[in-house]
Structure formats: structure tokens, C-alpha cells
Amino acid sequence: MAEDLNDPLDDETWELRLYVAGQTPKSVTAVANLRKYCEQHLKGRYKLEVIDLLVNPQLAEGDQILAIPTLVRKVPEPIRKIIGDLSNEEKVLVGLDVRPVISK
Amino acid sequence: MPENSSSASATLPQLPKAPTGIEGLDEITEGGLPLGRPTLICGSAGCGKTLMGIEFLVRGITEFNEPGVLMAFEETAEELAANVASLGFDLKDLQARKLLRVDHVHVDRSEIEETGEYDLEGLFIRLGYAIDAVGAKRVVLDTIESLFSGFPNESVLRSEIRRLFRWLKDKGVTTIITAERGDGTLTRQGLEEYVSDCVILLDNRVIDQITTRRLRVVKYRGSTHGTNEYPYLITGEGISVLPVTSLRLEHEVSNNIVSSGVPALDEMFGRRGFYEGSSVLVTGTAGTAKTTLAAAFAEKICEENKRCLFFAFEESPQQLIRNMASVGIDLRGHVNEGRLRIEASRPTLNGLEQHLVTLHRLVKEFKPDAVVIDPITNLITVGNISEVRSMLTRLIDFLKVSGITAYFTALINGGVGRAEMTEEGVSSLVDTWISVRDLEGVGERNRGLSILKSRGMAHSNQVREFIVTEHGIELLDVVLGPTGIVTGAGRLTQQLQEHAQALASQQETERRDRELERRRRMLEANIANLRTEFESVEEELRQISTHEQSRNEALQSGKQRITAANPPAFNAPLSGETGK
Numbered sequence: 001m002a003e004d005l006n007d008p009l010d011d012e013t014w015e016l017r018l019y020v021a022g023q024t025p026k027s028v029t030a031v032a033n034l035r036k037y038c039e040q041h042l043k044g045r046y047k048l049e050v051i052d053l054l055v056n057p058q059l060a061e062g063d064q065i066l067a068i069p070t071l072v073r074k075v076p077e078p079i080r081k082i083i084g085d086l087s088n089e090e091k092v093l094v095g096l097d098v099r100p101v102i103s104k
Numbered sequence: 105m106p107e108n109s110s111s112a113s114a115t116l117p118q119l120p121k122a123p124t125g126i127e128g129l130d131e132i133t134e135g136g137l138p139l140g141r142p143t144l145i146c147g148s149a150g151c152g153k154t155l156m157g158i159e160f161l162v163r164g165i166t167e168f169n170e171p172g173v174l175m176a177f178e179e180t181a182e183e184l185a186a187n188v189a190s191l192g193f194d195l196k197d198l199q200a201r202k203l204l205r206v207d208h209v210h211v212d213r214s215e216i217e218e219t220g221e222y223d224l225e226g227l228f229i230r231l232g233y234a235i236d237a238v239g240a241k242r243v244v245l246d247t248i249e250s251l252f253s254g255f256p257n258e259s260v261l262r263s264e265i266r267r268l269f270r271w272l273k274d275k276g277v278t279t280i281i282t283a284e285r286g287d288g289t290l291t292r293q294g295l296e297e298y299v300s301d302c303v304i305l306l307d308n309r310v311i312d313q314i315t316t317r318r319l320r321v322v323k324y325r326g327s328t329h330g331t332n333e334y335p336y337l338i339t340g341e342g343i344s345v346l347p348v349t350s351l352r353l354e355h356e357v358s359n360n361i362v363s364s365g366v367p368a369l370d371e372m373f374g375r376r377g378f379y380e381g382s383s384v385l386v387t388g389t390a391g392t393a394k395t396t397l398a399a400a401f402a403e404k405i406c407e408e409n410k411r412c413l414f415f416a417f418e419e420s421p422q423q424l425i426r427n428m429a430s431v432g433i434d435l436r437g438h439v440n441e442g443r444l445r446i447e448a449s450r451p452t453l454n455g456l457e458q459h460l461v462t463l464h465r466l467v468k469e470f471k472p473d474a475v476v477i478d479p480i481t482n483l484i485t486v487g488n489i490s491e492v493r494s495m496l497t498r499l500i501d502f503l504k505v506s507g508i509t510a511y512f513t514a515l516i517n518g519g520v521g522r523a524e525m526t527e528e529g530v531s532s533l534v535d536t537w538i539s540v541r542d543l544e545g546v547g548e549r550n551r552g553l554s555i556l557k558s559r560g561m562a563h564s565n566q567v568r569e570f571i572v573t574e575h576g577i578e579l580l581d582v583v584l585g586p587t588g589i590v591t592g593a594g595r596l597t598q599q600l601q602e603h604a605q606a607l608a609s610q611q612e613t614e615r616r617d618r619e620l621e622r623r624r625r626m627l628e629a630n631i632a633n634l635r636t637e638f639e640s641v642e643e644e645l646r647q648i649s650t651h652e653q654s655r656n657e658a659l660q661s662g663k664q665r666i667t668a669a670n671p672p673a674f675n676a677p678l679s680g681e682t683g684k
Contacts (some may be wrong), residue, residue: 004164019226021225021226021229021384024222024225026220026221026222026600029220030220034684047314053225053226053229054229057229057230057232057233060208060226060229060230060233061230064209064210065210065226065229066209066211066224066226066230066251066254066255066393067216067222067224067226067227067255068222068223068224068225068226068229069222070222070226079215079216080214080215080217081215081216081217082217082218082219083216083217083218083219083222083255084185084218084219084220084221084222085221085222086220087217087219087220087221088219088220091218091219092217092219095217095219096219098263
């Protein structure tokens with residue numbers, strides 16, 4: 001499956017949103033982890049938006065956010081969600097369907 | 105002592121409650137759900153959990169001015185709005201007026217990947233935002249258990265749910281949490297552990313192909329509550345928990361009398377009728393004119409310009425009107441003028457509770473002075489005896505409390521079951537019990553009517569025969585035969601015999617009169633004869649005496665002449681003296 005989608009995915013710009021609630025340890029960890037993965041595997045072709053629901057609570061409804069932190073892959077379709085502090089890199093990459101760069 | 109305790113309890117602070125506005129529920133919970141605390145409503149599918157939640161919110165907004173938030177985990181706002189639109193709840197309008205907020209929470213396991221630690225702060229934020237947006241006082245979480253299918257980490261979920269309920273309590277919002285009923289437990293995920301203030305259980309039972317929904321308050325911390333199972337219905341206006349059976353017998357009584365519609369029947373009662381607001385039961389086997397008696401009563405009520413509600417479980421209104429017209433009871437006029445309302449339905453159309461609710465609703469709408477149910481025994485086809493009994497108890501209670509005269513007919517069979525149901529189940533509840541029955545004689549049946557009981561007034565002990573004529577029901581005078589009261593052809597024979605006897609005795613008298621007359625005339629003739637005879641004898645005798653007299657006179661004159669010729673100067677007196 002990953003191989004089929006490889007080519008189009010490589011060209012697209014990834015839109016990622018990370019929902020957090022204040023500066024809790026989980027949120028901080030999640031932001032740090034995500035930035036690290038993106039720099040490593042999607043360098044130059046991603047847009048990352050970190051949304052603090054304590055500041056903008058009305059945004060929670062739109063993406064059906066329940067768990068904090070939640071990472072939402074808006075583009076490419078389909079929407080995927082990853083909840084948790086993103087500490088397991090492998091799971092995050094599988095969840096986002098990102099081809100790890102290191103393996104190249 | 106009882107006064108003391110009751111006054112003490114009246115002054116004690118009560119647990120603050122949020123009235124639900126749901127018909128009947130506030131009575132059972134004695135005021136509503138615990139204010140500012142979560143309440144768990146659990147039940148199996150199709151019980152109306154969501155509906156109860158929505159009604160709680162809508163009534164809160166419309167009746168108590170408390171805005172609400174609905175967090176729906178299963179259905180979208182559009183679906184919910186469409187579902188309850190038929191009940192007259194306009195969710196969209198309420199949302200537009202910022203009194204209600206519906207937040208659909210969509211949880212899809214397939215979209216979610218889990219890695220590392222997380223919590224449900226997002227849910228809290230959303231809920232908190234929604235509450236703040238409308239200033240909500242009431243919150244409904246419709247099946248929060250859906251979360252369990254969306255999040256694999258159950259321990260996180262459980263601690264988060266516990267935190268959520270705590271948080272809702274701190275917020276001071278009155279919350280309803282709905283949950284699916286589990287196997288052997290109240291809820292599938294054991295939510296009752298976390299919600300301990302008030303638990304209401306809804307149940308949906310099918311017995312003999314008829315569904316009855318029931319509600320029970322399993323627990324209510326800090327408050328007393330009705331502990332029974334109460335039937336409830338989802339009606340056109342929302343949920344209606346059946347008005348609680350009033351255990352206290354403290355209704356007002358009236359001293360007024362209403363007529364039974366049959367003058368001769370009234371005569372059988374010490375006060376010429378029934379008490380107003382009492383309940384009357386007419387029992388009888390098939391074809392004993394129970395409906396006719398009921399219709400006569402209904403007509404009488406309407407003639408007095410009162411209103412009567414007639415529940416016909418056997419005949420359609422048209423049929424009833426036609427049939428009653430044939431015995432001189434005109435119902436059509438009263439129907440047209442709105443004094444009489446005939447509600448006809450098959451008993452099996454609805455469950456018992458539905459019937460009861462229909463009745464309640466119509467009584468509230470129509471405000472009748474009398475209610476006729478013909479016959480109550482047909483209801484037994486939709487429930488078992490104990491259910492029908494409890495329904496009738498409630499019904500009779502309700503009518504009594506409302507001061508409405510109730511007139512029931514009941515069919516009794518030769519069979520034991522139904523007769524028992526009538527006798528034990530209802531008769532102790534009714535005030536007046538009239539029994540109509542077949543008096544089966546040689547080759548014919550007649551109808552007999554008797555009063556089995558009549559609370560609070562004297563009544564006749566006779567079994568009266570009655571006939572249904574073109575002018576209504578007529579009670580016949582009691583005819584006593586050699587072996588007791590005779591009816592029907594026996595009565596007619598008896599009457600004929602009596603008539604013949606009277607005729608014969610009259611003829612006999614006449615004959616004797618004539619005989620006497622003849623005798624008299626005969627004697628009179630005899631007397632006349634005798635008199636004639638006497639007259640002739642008298643005449644003869646008189647003649648004889650006349651003749652004798654004249655002879656004597658002649659003799660006397662002859663003697664004088666002789667004396668004159670021979671003067672007897674001293675002869676005569678001397679002769680006298682010498683004779684001595």
C-alpha cells in the first residue's frame with residue numbers, strides 16, 4: 001500500500017495540525033517530537049500548525065478533537081489522527097503514512 | 105407524633121433539584137434531578153434515553169429558562185433535530201437563539217492512531233466552551249460510552265470519565281448521562297460506578313407481543329423517591345411517565361347525585377342515583393344491555409348539559425349511535441353539540457399504558473363530567489390481569505381525584521378467570537356495582553338487574569326484570585309467582601292467569617248478583633200473591649163481620665121493640681139483684 005502512494009505523496013505539501021492544551025508536559029513533548037520527525041522525514045514539504053485549545057477552544061469541534069494532544073494530517077487525504085505525545089516514532093510515521101527518509 | 109415528623113421534614117432543607125418538566129417524572133423523583141449533579145439514565149436500545157435527555161434540555165429552556173448543551177456521541181445535530189421535530193421540539197430554533205448548543209462528537213477508531221500518553225482535555229475544552237457559549241445550566245452527554253469504542257486505552261478513559269463527572273459537578277451543571285444497558289449490569293461499561301447521585305433505569309419489555317416501557321429510579325442519593333417501576337410512554341408531546349398511583353385516599357367527595365338515566369333504576373337507589381364523582385361498574389354476560397345502560401347514562405349526563413366522554417372498545421362511534429338510536433337513545437345530537445365525545449379504538453391498538461395516557465390526555469382536553477368505558481374487560485386482551493388491575497386502579501383513582509363520575513361496563517363470562525378479575529380486581533375499587541344477567545327460564549332468556557352494592561346509600565334488594573324497548577330501558581314491576589319472582593313468558597303467563605282469574609271472579613260476582621235479583625223478584629211476586637190472597641180473605645172476613653153486625657143490629661132493634669111493648673120498669677133491675 002505504501003508503495004502505491006509513494007510517488008504522489010512525495011510531491012505533495014503535508015499539512016499537519018497539532019492540537020494541544022496549554023503547556024502541559026504531554027503537549028510540550030508532542031510538539032518537540034513532531035518537529036523532530038518533520039524536519040527529519042518531510043523537510044521542506046510540510047506545514048505545521050500548533051493550535052492551543054485553551055486559546056481557541058472553538059477550533060476543537062471542527063476536527064473532532066477529544067484527546068490531547070492530537071495530531072491531524074489534513075493533507076494529503078484522507079484525514080488521519082494520531083493521539084498521544086508522539087513518543088513512538090515508528091508508530092507516528094506509520095500513522096501518518098510517511099516514508100522514513102533514513103531508510104533511503 | 106406524625107404531625108411532628110411531617111412538620112419537621114417540611115422545614116428540613118431539601119436537596120436542591122432541577123425539575124425536568126417531563127410529565128410524571130418530577131413526581132416520582134419528588135421535584136426533579138439533583139441540581140448541579142450528574143444523573144445516569146441507562147436502558148437498552150429503543151428506550152428513549154436520548155429523547156429523555158433532549159426533552160430535559162428543551163423543557164429546561166422553554167419552561168425553566170435554563171440553557172443547555174447536548175453533546176451527542178452517536179447522532180449528528182441534524183439527525184437529532186429531525187428526530188425530535190415530530191415532538192414539537194425545534195432544536196434549530198433554540199440553537200439559533202443561543203439557548204441550546206448541540207455538539208456532535210464523532211469518534212472513529214479507524215481514523216485514530218495512538219502513540220504515547222494522552223488525555224481527554226479536548227473533550228473538556230469543547231464541553232466547557234459549549235457551556236460557556238450559552239451559559240448552560242443543563243448538559244446531556246448522549247451515550248458517552250461510545251468513547252470506549254474509539255479509544256483503546258481503557259484505563260486512561262476511565263480516569264478521564266471520572267474526572268469529567270467531577271469537573272461537571274464543579275461546574276454546577278445538572279447533567280444527564282445516557283448509557284446502554286449491559287449484561288447483568290446497569291451499564292455496559294460500568295458507568296454507574298462514577299455517577300452515584302441518581303440513576304434512572306429505563307426498560308423496554310415485550311410481553312405477549314405488546315411493548316411496555318418502564319422507568320425506575322434505582323437510586324437517588326440524598327432524596328426519597330418513588331421506588332416502583334412506572335410505565336412511561338413516548339407520546340406526541342414527549343415522554344410521559346404515567347401518573348403515579350396515588351396511594352393516599354384523600355379525594356374530595358361530592359354529595360350531589362347524578363341520575364343513571366333510567367328512572368326506574370334510580371328508584372332502586374336510596375338517593376335516586378349515583379354520587380357525583382363516584383365510580384359505577386356494570387357487569388354482565390354477553391348481550392345483557394350493558395352498553396345500552398351505559399348509553400342511557402351518557403345521554404342523561406348530556407341532557408343535563410354536562411359533558412361526557414365515552415370510550416367504546418367494541419363499536420365504532422357511528423355504530424354505537426345507530427344502535428342506540430334503535431332503542432330511543434339519541435346520542436347524535438349530543439355528539440353534534442359537543443357534549444358527548446365518543447372515542448372508539450380497538451384495545452389491541454395500543455398497550456395499556458397508551459390507553460391510560462390517551463384517557464388522561466382526553467380528560468384533560470375535554471374536561472368531562474362523566475367518563476364511560478365500555479367495556480373495561482376488553483383491555484385484558486392487551487395485558488395480563490394484574491397489569492389491567494393496576495391500570496384500572498390508576499384510572500379510577502385519577503377519575504376520582506378529578507371528581508369525574510366513572511361508568512364502566514365489564515363483561516363476565518361463565519369462566520372463572522374474568523369473573524374473578526372483575527370481582528376481585530375492580531369491584532373493590534368501585535362504589536356502585538350493578539349486575540345485569542340472564543335469567544334463563546324454560547326456553548327463554550330474560551334480563552334481570554340487581555344492585556350488588558352501593559356505597560353510602562340504601563338500595564333495593566330486588567332482582568328487577570328489564571326490557572329494552574324503543575323508548576329505552578324499562579324496568580318492569582316485580583311479579584311474584586308461586587316460586588318467587590317470575591320473568592318473561594312466565595311473567596306474562598302469570599299475568600294472564602291473574603287476569604283470567606280476576607275475570608272469572610268478576611263474572612261469578614255478576615252471576616250471583618243476577619241470581620239474587622231473580623230470587624228477589626220471585627219472592628216479591630210471591631209476596632204480591634200472598635197479599636192478594638190476604639186481601640181477598642180479608643174482604644171475605646170483613647163481609648162476614650158486616651153481615652153479622654147488621655144481623656145483630658136487627659136483633660137489637662127487634663128486642664127493643666119487644667121491650668117497648670112489655671115495660672120492664674122494675675123487672676129488669678130486680679132480676680139483676682135477685683140474681684145475686
